Amino acid sequence: MTPADMVARYMRPGTLSLGALPPLSLYVHLPWCLKKCPYCDFNSHEKSGEVPEARYLAALRADLEAALPFVWGRRVISIFIGGGTPSLFSPESIDQLITDIRARLPLEPGCEITLEANPGTFERDRFRAFRQAGATRLSVGVQSFDDTKLKAIGRVHDGAQAMAALEEASRCFDTFNLDLMYALPGQTMDELDADLARALSFQPPHLSIYHLTIEPNTFFAKHPPQVPDDDLSSQMLDLIIERTGSSGLERYEVSAFAKAGHRCQHNLNYWQFGDYLGIGAGAHGKLSFPHRVVRQIRYRDPNKYMEQALAGAAIAQDDEVARDQLPFEYMLNALRLREGFELARFTERTGLPLTAIQKPLAEAEAKGLIERDWQWVKPTARGFDFLSDLQSLFL
Numbered sequence: 001m002t003p004a005d006m007v008a009r010y011m012r013p014g015t016l017s018l019g020a021l022p023p024l025s026l027y028v029h030l031p032w033c034l035k036k037c038p039y040c041d042f043n044s045h046e047k048s049g050e051v052p053e054a055r056y057l058a059a060l061r062a063d064l065e066a067a068l069p070f071v072w073g074r075r076v077i078s079i080f081i082g083g084g085t086p087s088l089f090s091p092e093s094i095d096q097l098i099t100d101i102r103a104r105l106p107l108e109p110g111c112e113i114t115l116e117a118n119p120g121t122f123e124r125d126r127f128r129a130f131r132q133a134g135a136t137r138l139s140v141g142v143q144s145f146d147d148t149k150l151k152a153i154g155r156v157h158d159g160a161q162a163m164a165a166l167e168e169a170s171r172c173f174d175t176f177n178l179d180l181m182y183a184l185p186g187q188t189m190d191e192l193d194a195d196l197a198r199a200l201s202f203q204p205p206h207l208s209i210y211h212l213t214i215e216p217n218t219f220f221a222k223h224p225p226q227v228p229d230d231d232l233s234s235q236m237l238d239l240i241i242e243r244t245g246s247s248g249l250e251r252y253e254v255s256a257f258a259k260a261g262h263r264c265q266h267n268l269n270y271w272q273f274g275d276y277l278g279i280g281a282g283a284h285g286k287l288s289f290p291h292r293v294v295r296q297i298r299y300r301d302p303n304k305y306m307e308q309a310l311a312g313a314a315i316a317q318d319d320e321v322a323r324d325q326l327p328f329e330y331m332l333n334a335l336r337l338r339e340g341f342e343l344a345r346f347t348e349r350t351g352l353p354l355t356a357i358q359k360p361l362a363e364a365e366a367k368g369l370i371e372r373d374w375q376w377v378k379p380t381a382r383g384f385d386f387l388s389d390l391q392s393l394f395l
Ligand SMILES: C[S@@+](CC[C@H](N)C(=O)[O-])C[C@H]1O[C@@H](n2cnc3c(N)ncnc32)[C@H](O)[C@@H]1O
Pocket: 039, 040, 041, 042, 083, 084, 085, 116, 117, 118, 119, 140, 141, 142, 143, 179, 180, 181, 210, 211, 212, 213, 214, 215
């Protein structure tokens, strides 16, 4: 099916009625890494030989061009270049990529452009060149500063490289993110405290802290490491909340902490059930039309993706989100935000009337999992602690 046929299908009449189209973001996936981490289930592939940067950029251009009819006339509010390890690409390629995007999609003034970087790919001039190429925000995958822990989770960098990368990120970028993980193999409270102190010493405007998850089909799923139990990891989360709070970082989402004015616009748009076009190998996208919400997935294998994209057919799968799935999908995102969501936004973004969630909202309130008035719904502290129970009420 050609993109024109797909648009015709997306635009047909339907039972939903979206009041307005939401803000649009762009996600670009660059799927290669220096080495595959044993816990990682992202679409990332250990590079063997040179990364085919030029061919991949050509595929992304073709993918984007074919996708333009899905988003005609809409401006992009944020771009996220993620992976994999985007910082493996040369600054010249990142410059070309951002230029290619700008030439095809209108960007809102001040559009946030995030690039993910791994300290193992750090060279001083490289980070500065990414800034000059147009990235406005760098996200540095640190995970830990402790060399023993970094080794235990199979990272390619050590603590010293992580610190050098952060120093340069804070010098070159007005805003940056630091990724940490906790509940690492054998981690103690003191070790986590030391990681937090070190992370906070760089005064990151944004911090993302994830509980190490053992994902199916990873090396760790087959060879599970000894990790902290639930009691210890919940004490760890308490420590994280205390330390970040006293450093002026607000926990605005389950795993995201930011100083005022430094929330990630791109992720916020996901959590507010905004739209995103996803290009690149295995990229996911969510796009709204007057009568439906559609999810798209690009071919996952990098070589297959390049072949398909260059032939004008990068989309492996596209599905309309079923009407009765929309409340749950909305809540999976919106309830991750500390501030919750405006009721009017639910209707605007799903095209459903509020009656569609009346019953589960009443039940969540009776269980003390949400607070609400006529305008807003907000998870309570208890609701935030038992988020999956809260979200499953909307299934
Ligand atoms: C897609 S990764 C990309 C960042 C970059 N490739 C890196 O690892 O440095 C984004 C972040 O997700 C987190 N992450 C990935 N796999 C995880 C897992 N199994 N459990 C918890 N966090 C994970 C890590 O903090 C990582 O920095």
